[in-house]
Amino acid sequence: MRTIVTGLLLAIVSVGGANVAAAGGANSAAAGANSAPADSAAVPAGDFAPVLAPAPGKQSVHVTAFRLGKIPVTNAQFLEFVRTHPQWRRDRIATLFADKEYLSHWSAPDALGKGALAQQPVTRVSWFAARAYCAAAGARLPNWYEWELAAAADERHTDARSSPAWRERILEWYARPAGRPLPAVGSGSANIYGVQDLHGLIWEWVEDFGSLMVSGDSRTQGDPDKLVFCGAGALSAQDRENYPVLMRIAYLSALEARSTGRVLGFRCAQDATP
Amino acid sequence: MRLISKCLICLFMTAALAEELPGDSLYRLQIPLQAADGITVALADLRGKPALITLFYSQCSSVCPMITVQLQNIDRHLTQKARHNLTILMLSLDSDRDTPQALQTFKQDHHIEDPRWIVARASAADVRTLAAVLGVRYRKLPDQSFNHSALITLVDPEGVIKAHTEGVTKSATDFLQKVESTAVARRH
Numbered sequence: 001m002r003t004i005v006t007g008l009l010l011a012i013v014s015v016g017g018a019n020v021a022a023a024g025g026a027n028s029a030a031a032g033a034n035s036a037p038a039d040s041a042a043v044p045a046g047d048f049a050p051v052l053a054p055a056p057g058k059q060s061v062h063v064t065a066f067r068l069g070k071i072p073v074t075n076a077q078f079l080e081f082v083r084t085h086p087q088w089r090r091d092r093i094a095t096l097f098a099d100k101e102y103l104s105h106w107s108a109p110d111a112l113g114k115g116a117l118a119q120q121p122v123t124r125v126s127w128f129a130a131r132a133y134c135a136a137a138g139a140r141l142p143n144w145y146e147w148e149l150a151a152a153a154d155e156r157h158t159d160a161r162s163s164p165a166w167r168e169r170i171l172e173w174y175a176r177p178a179g180r181p182l183p184a185v186g187s188g189s190a191n192i193y194g195v196q197d198l199h200g201l202i203w204e205w206v207e208d209f210g211s212l213m214v215s216g217d218s219r220t221q222g223d224p225d226k227l228v229f230c231g232a233g234a235l236s237a238q239d240r241e242n243y244p245v246l247m248r249i250a251y252l253s254a255l256e257a258r259s260t261g262r263v264l265g266f267r268c269a270q271d272a273t274p
Numbered sequence: 275m276r277l278i279s280k281c282l283i284c285l286f287m288t289a290a291l292a293e294e295l296p297g298d299s300l301y302r303l304q305i306p307l308q309a310a311d312g313i314t315v316a317l318a319d320l321r322g323k324p325a326l327i328t329l330f331y332s333q334c335s336s337v338c339p340m341i342t343v344q345l346q347n348i349d350r351h352l353t354q355k356a357r358h359n360l361t362i363l364m365l366s367l368d369s370d371r372d373t374p375q376a377l378q379t380f381k382q383d384h385h386i387e388d389p390r391w392i393v394a395r396a397s398a399a400d401v402r403t404l405a406a407v408l409g410v411r412y413r414k415l416p417d418q419s420f421n422h423s424a425l426i427t428l429v430d431p432e433g434v435i436k437a438h439t440e441g442v443t444k445s446a447t448d449f450l451q452k453v454e455s456t457a458v459a460r461r462h
Contacts, residue, residue, distance in 0.1 A: 055415045095297035096407065127406060210406055213421060238438035257406035 014057040040067040040243075040270060042051075043150050048159060051245040052150050054210070063149045068142055071132060071185040071196050071206065075106075078125065081133050083110055098126040101260045107199035119184040121202050121265040127257040130205045141207040142269035148245060151198040152193040161242060170244040172240035173200040179205055182263065199244065201250050205266040228252040263267035295321075299406055299433035307365065307394040310377035315392070317404070319431060325361040326457045329401070329410050331368035332380040333419070334417055339373055341424050342384050344439070356457035361372045362391045367405075367412055367420050369398040393422075409438070 054061045055072040082088045082103075089110060090103040104123050107113020116122075125133075127141075134140050142150075154160035161167075186199045198204075255264075283330050302316040308314050328346060330338045345364070349357060352420075366372035377393045380386075386393060396404070405412060412422035426439040428449070437452045 055417070057415055094299075094302050096299065096302050208402070208413070210402070210411045213411050213413065213423075253411075256409060 007056055014039070020073035030216060039070050040268075042272065043068055043146070043193050043195075046149060048149050048152065048156065050145060051242045052249060053261045061145050066142070066146050066233060067270045067272055068146065068195055069139075069269065070190070070192070070194055072265045072267045073123040073130075074185055075112050075116045075120050075122045078103075078122035078133060078261070079106075079118075081114055081136060085132070085136060087112040088132060093129070095258070097258060099258050099260055102126060102129065103260075105262075111189050116183075117184065119186075120182045121185050121197070123182065123202060123263055123265045124260040125205075125265060126260050127205050129211065129220070130266035131207070133266075139209070139268035139270045141205055141266060143147050144206045144212060145207045146269055147198075147204065147206050149194055151194075151248075153193060155189055155191060158192055158246050161245075166171060167242070167244060170199040173245060174244075178262075201263060203264040204263065205249065206252065208258070209252040209255060212249050283313050296432050296434050298435075300327075300429055300435070301406075303400075303403060303407065303432035305396055305400040305404055307392065307396050308374060309392055309394045310374050310381050312374045315394075320361050320392075320431075322365065322431050323359055324431055324436075324453070324459075325405075325429050326426055327363045327365065327408065327429060329365050329405055329408070329412065329422060330410055331366050331420055332376050333368065338424070339384075341426065343365045345426060346384075346454060351450055352454055352457065356454045357390075359392060360453070360457045364391070364393045365401065365404065366393075367401055367414075367422055368418075369395055369401055370394060371418070375410050380382050394402075407436070430456055430459075445453065 036135045043063075043066055045063060047060050047062050049060045053059055082090075086092060089111040090098075090106070093102060101124050103109070103122075105124055107115065112118060131141055152159045152161050154163065154166050157163075183201065185201070186196055188200050190196050193196065255261075281393040285423055297425055304319055305460045306314050307317055317366055326348065326437040328341055328345065330341055342364070345362060349360070349362065352360065366377065374397045377395060381391075381393050401443045405459070408425065408427050410425055412420050414420055426449070430436050437447050
């Protein structure tokens with residue numbers, strides 16, 4: 001089964017590499033808090049068992065209360081961001097912060113055109129760009145456990161992961177042929193928190209995607225040839241049947257911070273206001 | 275607010291630099307490093323000389339001591355000319371516990387005295403940013419230890435990544451040669 005996941009991953013991941021020549025322009029984090037925080041939903045604190053065990057012998061994690069964007073960030077919203085933060089335009093961004101496919105489906109650095117509808121989720125954005133957008137909105141990217149907790153829900157349950165219907169519905173998305181235009185945001189049904197499109201629309205960046213070190217086989221931990229990782233070794237899956245989430249993890253763990261993808265977007269999160 | 279001030283600093287510094295940094299230079303990141311002696315330097319201050327960069331933490335008992343030894347071995351095997359021109363940055367992943375005092379103790383324990391070696395800490399957000407650029411993956415475990423990639427990265431004087439080591443058990447001969455040639459190359 002791991003082979004299947006890996007194979008699918010290879011088919012899906014298209015990481016634009018290419019260290020092209022230097023791009024001009026000053027660049028760092030985005031500035032200012034211009035746009036109103038995205039319409040977000042409250043997700044209460046909770047303990048849950050993530051698909052990857054958080055540590056050897058430990059099954060559950062505690063997630064503190066947070067707010068999560070109800071829908072992913074759209075092309076229209078991101079266009080507004082690059083207009084007010086021009087250092088994130090595709091013709092000005094430094095190659096350190098995004099690969100050459102960054103926003104390449106827009107008709108111009110400051111226009112969407114026919115290939116990018118206003119209400120479609122913005123995609124082909126790097127982790128740096130997604131992070132800068134959220135920071136400018138007074139928010140942040142969700143971390144992985146927040147995302148996984150929210151995405152475990154269906155319309156009526158906070159944890160629907162053991163439901164075959166939940167898995168099948170999500171897996172339908174993976175089976176859909178690539179290359180079709182993306183639907184508009186908000187096309188999926190809202191889960192129990194009021195959050196939409198966590199499954200079935202796009203892959204989403206998380207703040208700590210670099211913490212997802214995957215190994216499906218704990219025996220590799222003692223292999224001296226694998227001493228690329230320091231510490232208690234890579235993570236081991238405690239729920240190997242949960243393909244929808246394992247696919248996400250596999251996808252995210254293959255990315256670099258400057259990577260972009262045709263169906264890779266993001267939504268923002270915030271700490272819960274006390 | 276912190277972001278605003280960062281960006282202003284960034285604009286100011288870019289204007290101040292005589293030559294523009296390459297688009298993929300690490301020194302485009304505005305990251306203050308607090309060294310073991312308590313003095314704060316900017317990551318971009320490393321510009322002008324090649325550098326070896328690694329992420330570690332002082333309480334690490336598994337692979338990190340081997341990284342330190344590996345760095346010392348590389349340094350020792352360079353020609354004097356190359357060694358003299360090289361900066362070595364060890365940045366802690368453990369922003370909470372690796373205070374300058376803890377880093378000072380680490381330096382003493384590992385007999386790190388040469389001023390070319392910078393053992394430093396930074397904010398958790400800045401560590402995440404630099405780790406992302408270096409391709410270092412890491413996570414904090416419930417017992418406060420870290421899982422992390424054990425990599426050493428070579429960057430040229432302009433902050434462009436030239437090479438990575440691939441784990442501490444592989445022979446570092448190729449990597450050593452790259453460090454040597456990068457460190458003796460003239461700056462353009």
